[in-house]
Amino acid sequence: MSTADAVRLLEQASFGPTLTSIAEVQAGTVESWIDRQLSLPATGYAGYPVMEATQSIGCPTTAIATCSRDNYSLFPIQTRFFRNALAGPDQLRQRVAFALSQIFVTSGNEVAVTYAMAGYQQMLLDNAFGTYRQLLEKVTVSPVMGRYLDMANNERPNPAAGVEPNENYAREVLQLFSLGVYELNADGSPKQDGQGRAIASYDQDTVEGFAHAFTGWTYPPKAGRPVRWNNPRHFDGPMAAVAEAHDNGAKRLLSGVVLPANQGQDQDIRQALDNIANHPNVGPFIGKQLIQHLVTSNPSPAYVARISAVFDRDSNSVRGNLGSVVRAILLDPEARGDLKTAPDYGKLREPGLFLANLMRGIGGSSDGVYLRARSTVMGQPIYQAPSVFNFYPPNYPLQGTLLVGPSFGLNTAGSALERINLLARLLTGPVTADSTVPGAIGTQLDLGVWQVLAGDPAALLDRIDLLFFHNTMSFASRITIQTTLSTIPVSDTASRARTALYLALSSAQYQVAQ
């Protein structure tokens, strides 16, 4: 495969191309690279101790000063996210799991216990290439999701107290994790009735049906303790079933399915999840979002339809095989090739991807501390979205067009300037290590190789064009940068290298990956 196509693949399937990873791709075929990536185990989030749910108990006043940061905040896993992104060998798994974390959203705003969120993100990594049904079940019984969307300790109707089951998880699992609000064609467009109206994929009664089906789950017990109703918050392992808190009535679900009364809690949740996972919306709804996260914000209906078909049935006749879906997304003609020139093609790099991409492309090292802080300033604190609706909606309109630009939902004036300011900061010198962080090394770019190239502006721009633009930088952009370099003495290789990288990477031409 061509170098440009290899770079594009690495834009889509990794946290950014490096000279090493380009060579790795070119040593085989696209398929062989993807298949190897699919088989790599997760570089994950192991090693965070199980703590008391309450910070005042886990970090008493006598604890070391960093106890709270290291056990009751997302700081450790947000920094580790960037370390994994920069150096993990399982790049594709990391990318897909990051996308999944923005579809099956939980947030550190409500679940800040470090080991809990680490466990949830590890689960997404481990299940990123399994079946959708399996992933859906892991998400549903996760105590982190149980806490976030109130499925934990959700009790059957209590007429004496005048209380109904909580509908939060039931509604959002349908709206956000599986179907969306409209019935969809395989190409992602909404189905229409005889009068040209979109058709709702479920109604309030369906939401209540699922809310009842999902009653009776509580937090996993602490070690050595029995399962009982209203277990206190604890996140070590999946949620536990408590039969007497489960509603035993019949439940109306999707597609005309009714769960019969009194069949029990395990049967109810299994059949409820089957009911969701078998709905024809899941392929186009989840498939399109994965395309948007990996490849382009406005995929053609035909592209979505091809992915839906793979979701429905892969070459081994498996439904919802996410590994096959990811493979098909990346091998699709709309993803592959040296360049795409359609005026609606591409996606604005979201802050997390922008930061990882520039670090990998330029070369350098980071403990993740600074990158974590800057992604937060740019509006994307990793695993800490403001709500279950993620950092931005998948249908955020690109103003003045008929297109969507999901990550434009984050691109405020402040966030857009911060991208440029961040480059200015990192290109000027290292960010020193925070000595309170174990193993801290700070964040620094290695400009050595760029300075070597800087004596020859053409060679410098060739390298930039390759790594950051897959050889599509326009002549006008190139000339603009080159002209600027000519005002800097040849001997000042540092300034030349910095200036070229600053102008190239701050440009919208780079910020929008095509």
Added chain:
Amino acid sequence: MTSSMHMHSPTNHSRRDFLSGLGCLGGGLLLNTLPSFSAQAQGFGDYKALVCVFLLGGNDGNNMIVPNDTAGYGKYAAIRGDYTRTSGAVGLPRSELLALQPASGNAAFGAHPALTHLQQVWNAGDLAVLFNVGTLARPLTKAGYGNCTLTPDNLFSHADQQAQWQSAVSQGISRTGWGGRLADAVRSANGAAPVPPLVAWGRNDLFAIGNSTMSLSVPSSGTFGLTNFGGGSYRSSISGSLNQMLQLDRGNALVASAQDTVQSAITSSGALSPILSGTSSSINGFFSGQSSGIAQQLLQTARMIEARGALGVSRQIFYVALGGFDTHNSQIETQAELFGQLSPALKAFQDSMAQLGMADQVTTFTVSDFGRTLKPASGGGTDHAWGNHHLVMGGAVRGQRFYGQFPEHALGGPDDVTSEGRWLPTTSVDQYGATLSRWFGVSDADLATVFPNLQQFPNKDLGFLG
């Protein structure tokens, strides 16, 4: 704003209100013409601002405004209980309610106990309450609920109901918000001001997207601007090249849009940074001791209004937001905490406006995804509902009054479309927004573009302003 900033679609679509025709009404609401606003907007001789306060997640209006007469409170408490007596109940005890004495008549309603500052604003005559406002396609009766042509799409869904509140389009999908369309309508009045008419604090929401006007979303921290890069002798050439790059390769719509955002940020930051730094502001003291995000956003809004002369603006729309109202659990604690931020911040803002002599020229109003079920749900919270009570604040507000119809607190009753207490709205978002917009100076002709569905409602001015 230069015209190049909103002419970047390479796909040759005319810039119109893109309603895709999804949902109940099909293409019935599609606007096929480019909105044309009357040139009258250029002639405002005064200054006015609207401040939209979005309570993200669906504020429980049922506990914001509570019946305080014996019969009314009895119905409320029969369904909500009393949290001080029953675990899992979400009802407030009557003794905790703050009386809202109206300008005339009896105090039949009380406010949430955390709204002490707003009670003072009410008593000063600068606050009004609107009952049971919500997304509607047209006036709707309970008999018509569920009929696809009459009912808004995707009720009880956060994303959809937020979008409908923000766009004033409840059937089909709108690609613009009514704040953005309002900005389109008044933009010419601001001449060549360095900031667009609509400023949001740190959020890009549908409300702010116009057909032709890009809004500006800046951090409320006040730290905002491009830092210098490069040694002294190279600096200006690098900065020139950065600007030059923003003009290139605009054939891709996403690239062009990203460039427009950067361009607008650079242009506005020069004018805004000194204002947002607050060093010369006279109103800082009103917000002292308040560290909440909503207070910070309202402080910055007040500073920008203070600097209206320097900015050369005569019409401004501000979009501020406070999140956390999706109280599926622990509602009593959460709402009290959030109101404890909201209430003093709104009062500080109103006091600032009075200090600036702007009290009559600035109107602040709340919006939210939806109301919440009157019936509690497992976990000490409530679920997604529909019609909701809202607040309007300002010197121009005919305050200390209630507007609209209070819903009958009966599960499955005349105002409940389900059996958990989900109120069928009796006032629409369109009517609410149109009343604010008329006061803002938008002509009746332009109102039809800002609120394309307003024609469905006989009463186009709710009377709470002016």
